[in-house]
Amino acid sequence: MRRRYENPIVEGVSRVMVPLIQLFGLYVIAHGHYGPGGGFQGGVILAASMMLLRLSLGEEQEHRRFSPRAAAALSAVGMLVFAATGLLSLVEGKEFLNYAGLPLGELSGAEARYLGILMVEIGIGLAVWGTLVMLFDHLLGGEAK
Amino acid sequence: MKWFSLIILGAFLALVVYAGGDLPALGDPESPSHVHVSPSYIEGSIPETRTPNIVTAVLADYRGYDTLGETLVIVTAGLAVLLILPRGALRRIR
Numbered sequence: 001m002r003r004r005y006e007n008p009i010v011e012g013v014s015r016v017m018v019p020l021i022q023l024f025g026l027y028v029i030a031h032g033h034y035g036p037g038g039g040f041q042g043g044v045i046l047a048a049s050m051m052l053l054r055l056s057l058g059e060e061q062e063h064r065r066f067s068p069r070a071a072a073a074l075s076a077v078g079m080l081v082f083a084a085t086g087l088l089s090l091v092e093g094k095e096f097l098n099y100a101g102l103p104l105g106e107l108s109g110a111e112a113r114y115l116g117i118l119m120v121e122i123g124i125g126l127a128v129w130g131t132l133v134m135l136f137d138h139l140l141g142g143e144a145k
Numbered sequence: 146m147k148w149f150s151l152i153i154l155g156a157f158l159a160l161v162v163y164a165g166g167d168l169p170a171l172g173d174p175e176s177p178s179h180v181h182v183s184p185s186y187i188e189g190s191i192p193e194t195r196t197p198n199i200v201t202a203v204l205a206d207y208r209g210y211d212t213l214g215e216t217l218v219i220v221t222a223g224l225a226v227l228l229i230l231p232r233g234a235l236r237r238i239r
Contacts, residue, residue, distance in 0.1 A: 032198065032201045032205075033196045033198055033201055034197055038201055038205070039216075068232065072223070075219075075224075076220065078216070078220075079217065079220050082216055086209070097209035109193075110192065110193055111195060113195070113196075114196060116205075116206070117196060117201060117202070117205040117206050120209065120212070121201075124216050127219060127220050128216075128219060130223070131220055131222070132223075134223045134226070135222075135223055138227055138232055
């Protein structure tokens with residue numbers, strides 16, 4: 001079990017930085033349409049914020065907040081969001097992953113594809129986030145419970 | 146045996162140098178890789194997907210299948226670690 005890093009400076013700085021890092025991760029995921037960014041990069045940033053918490057505040061507390069089991073579930077959910085977006089495209093008779101076929105009501109094909117890209121990016125972000133936290137927990141984790 | 150390997154390597158070097166002369170110049174707009182699907186991605190990105198970032202449009206829309214596989218590879222790698230090295234397995238080995 002990785003214990004709390006008992007140093008007020010480390011703790012204080014990580015408590016202040018983590019919300020900013022997570023906000024930046026969300027921004028990177030959402031900003032993929034207009035600049036550098038996207039699901040892979042944003043997911044990595046979100047995972048990095050959780051790793052910082054696990055290193056500074058200790059695993060005992062952080063596993064109660066976000067357990068390794070939840071990380072595994074999160075990576076699977078992300079993968080499902082991606083695949084479900086592809087499957088939803090089939091509803092109106094278009095091809096798999098052709099987001100123009102998403103059942104989004106009045107939106108034109110181009111707008112549906114814009115939103116489809118966003119949904120896929122969110123799925124990638126969740127999958128990468130969960131997978132990296134899972135890798136961290138299992139490769140660097142302490143005793144088996 | 147050493148000389149044989151050197152001769153084979155030399156022959157491949159000569160082949161690469163000979164074939165390299167026929168490669169298109171760097172950034173040549175007429176090269177085969179730039180006249181097949183790239184123009185339609187560049188022209189279609191905004192009217193077809195409303196996405197100014199062509200890289201994102203190609204990654205998530207035009208080549209969505211590829212990205213689905215990439216994400217699956219990452220999740221599979223994570224699951225493989227979960228199965229082979231669960232928590233504490235490394236410490237037990239030491």
